[in-house]
Amino acid sequence: MNCLLTRELPLRLIVRLWDTYIAESTHAVRDGFEAFHVYVCAALLDKFKPRLLERTTHDLLSFLQALDKETASWGVGEVEELLSKAYVFTQMFPNIGSPLSA
Amino acid sequence: MSEAGFLSSALRLFTGGDGAEGESEAADASRAPSSRNHEDAASERDEAEGEEEDESGQTSAAAQRAASIAAGVSASTAAAESAPVSIRLATAIRGSVREGGRSWPDEPAGAGAGAAGAGAGASGPTSPGGVTVLAPGIVTSRRLAEFTRCLETRNVNTETLRRLAWFGVPSRYRTATWQILLGHLPASAERAQHSLARKREEYESFVAAMSGRGGSGMGKSEGEQRMVRQVLVDCPRTCPGIPLFHTKWVQKSLARVLTAYASRHFATGYVQGLNDLACPFYAVFLSPWADLDSGDTVIEAIPAEDKADVESDVYWCLTRTIEGIQSHYLNSQPGLHSMMSRLRELCVRVDGESPIPRTPRRHPPSPPFIPSHAPLVHPPGRGMPPHCSTS
Numbered sequence: 241m242n243c244l245l246t247r248e249l250p251l252r253l254i255v256r257l258w259d260t261y262i263a264e265s266t267h268a269v270r271d272g273f274e275a276f277h278v279y280v281c282a283a284l285l286d287k288f289k290p291r292l293l294e295r296t297t298h299d300l301l302s303f304l305q306a307l308d309k310e311t312a313s314w315g316v317g318e319v320e321e322l323l324s325k326a327y328v329f330t331q332m333f334p335n336i337g338s339p340l341s342a
Numbered sequence: 343m344s345e346a347g348f349l350s351s352a353l354r355l356f357t358g359g360d361g362a363e364g365e366s367e368a369a370d371a372s373r374a375p376s377s378r379n380h381e382d383a384a385s386e387r388d389e390a391e392g393e394e395e396d397e398s399g400q401t402s403a404a405a406q407r408a409a410s411i412a413a414g415v416s417a418s419t420a421a422a423e424s425a426p427v428s429i430r431l432a433t434a435i436r437g438s439v440r441e442g443g444r445s446w447p448d449e450p451a452g453a454g455a456g457a458a459g460a461g462a463g464a465s466g467p468t469s470p471g472g473v474t475v476l477a478p479g480i481v482t483s484r485r486l487a488e489f490t491r492c493l494e495t496r497n498v499n500t501e502t503l504r505r506l507a508w509f510g511v512p513s514r515y516r517t518a519t520w521q522i523l524l525g526h527l528p529a530s531a532e533r534a535q536h537s538l539a540r541k542r543e544e545y546e547s548f549v550a551a552m553s554g555r556g557g558s559g560m561g562k563s564e565g566e567q568r569m570v571r572q573v574l575v576d577c578p579r580t581c582p583g584i585p586l587f588h589t590k591w592v593q594k595s596l597a598r599v600l601t602a603y604a605s606r607h608f609a610t611g612y613v614q615g616l617n618d619l620a621c622p623f624y625a626v627f628l629s630p631w632a633d634l635d636s637g638d639t640v641i642e643a644i645p646a647e648d649k650a651d652v653e654s655d656v657y658w659c660l661t662r663t664i665e666g667i668q669s670h671y672l673n674s675q676p677g678l679h680s681m682m683s684r685l686r687e688l689c690v691r692v693d694g695e696s697p698i699p700r701t702p703r704r705h706p707p708s709p710p711f712i713p714s715h716a717p718l719v720h721p722p723g724r725g726m727p728p729h730c731s732t733s
Contacts, residue, residue, distance in 0.1 A: 244667075246618040251584060252634065254622050256510055262523045263508040274667050278681055282688045320510070333691050 244277060248284070248307040253319045260323050279326035286325065446513045489515045498522055498529040516626045521655060524662045542654040548602040566605065569612045573600045580617045586634050587621065589641045591649060596620060599657045603664075610664075619663060623656040 244261070246254055257280070265273035285292065288303075288310070295303060311318070489512055492502050504523060511519045521527035526541070528534045577597050581587040587596075599620060604612035625634060631644045641649075 244619065246621065251581060251621055251625060255516070255626060258520070258622055259507050259511045259516070260509075262520055263504045265523075273663070274681065278684050278688060281685055282692055285689060286692055316510075329688065329692065333688060 245280070245284070249311050249319070250308070250314070253311070253314060253316065256316055256319050257323070276326065276330070279329045280322060282329055283322045283325040287322065485509075486512050486514075489519070493518055493522075496531050500529050513629060517629065520623075520626060521659065524659050526655065526658045526662060538651070538654075541658055542651060545602065545654040545657045546650075548606055548657075549598050552598075552601050552605050565611070569604050570601055572614070573597055573604070573612055573617075576600075576614060576617045581621050584634050586625065586628070586632060586636050586641075589636070589638045591638075591641045592624060592628075595649070595653045595656070596624070599653060599660065602657060603660060607661075607664075616660070616664070620656055620660050623659050624652070627652045627655050 244254075245257065249257065261273050261276060264276040284307075288307075292300060292303065485506070488506055492498060492506060493515060500522060503519060507519050507523060518527065522529055528537050574597060577593050577600070578588070580596065586592060596617060600612055600616055603616065604610075628636075628641075628644075631648070632640050
């Protein structure tokens, strides 16, 4: 998460993700990039939710740290799905993203 | 719209502007093959632009420009008058022409016979040729035309560009789009050349300062030496599976960029993870010449000037990006904690709204499935936990 998901998604898809991140960052204040990132992380977790819920705490960690294996076969479609879901979250739950509101 | 026609016509708009920069070789090369095409190209551009709504006279201005070129007005005069975008975009497109017409994999007419290494358009992990392509943006000719219209103007409207970019940027325009939206490349073509040249000089002075203080570590403080060592350890670990990042030039360039960044930003210094953040920039800014699978041969064929420009751009764009999230990298990581707590809150809310039925689980649903001690983040700096992958 700290590396803006560069370790969770393959590079060829990060580039597409960053198209939207960069568009976001010029839109809101400087923390736009970061605010939207929170929603994208939530969307990512939501996507894996059923599998995460099956696991014990210890397995959870290994699973999350090996997310890149899950996403290695993804295409642009999955990333755009993530972005859409993240956007929906921003509409359903506004103001969580901004650090100023925390 | 044929790609060759588009490229040569677009190129004619730019080469006059950078002819003065001593790039006459490229200008000549581009004029020769395109001379029989530009009339076709001009009319094709008119058509493409005519399809869209006229926005504040841009369409007619562009059509006039294209028409004047077709009429044989010297390219340098026309381009100097209208110099639509900066040298950086010119470089991107010029690079594509030099490579024998690199076909951007996401363009409708562009897959064609496939330039060396470009591969056919694919949204899966690898293209048929085994080349790993960067994920395309939206591929319709209409969107491509929208980007063209937005970018090929004297003053780019960043708000329009932002709205377009949200849905994905065509590979051809990613370099210019990212650089404009990050505030590195001025939206105004007039300021662009000077500003980029100045920034490149500034970056090179940072690098000179670093190595001037004894490249081998003499004269550097202990902190600096530690930082340099850490950078040199992290660079080879960056993007392990991707050949582009293990070419000699990219490795050295990455090391220079990271040490220059660290030496200019004392508050954060160098933090593990910065090397990963630089990767997308290299991938995109080198894309006119190289793919993720490219090796040393391809990289060495890129002109030194272009590589130096890429390096400077990576440095400045990286700096801009980190500015927004800098609080993550300070020692106590206040930004990171804040982000985690926001993520937690969001997950709780999402759970409440989730349509997934509450089936019996081994663990209670809240707090959500992020154990508070878990390094969902990869802790920067001071050593990674042994079980973390270093990818």
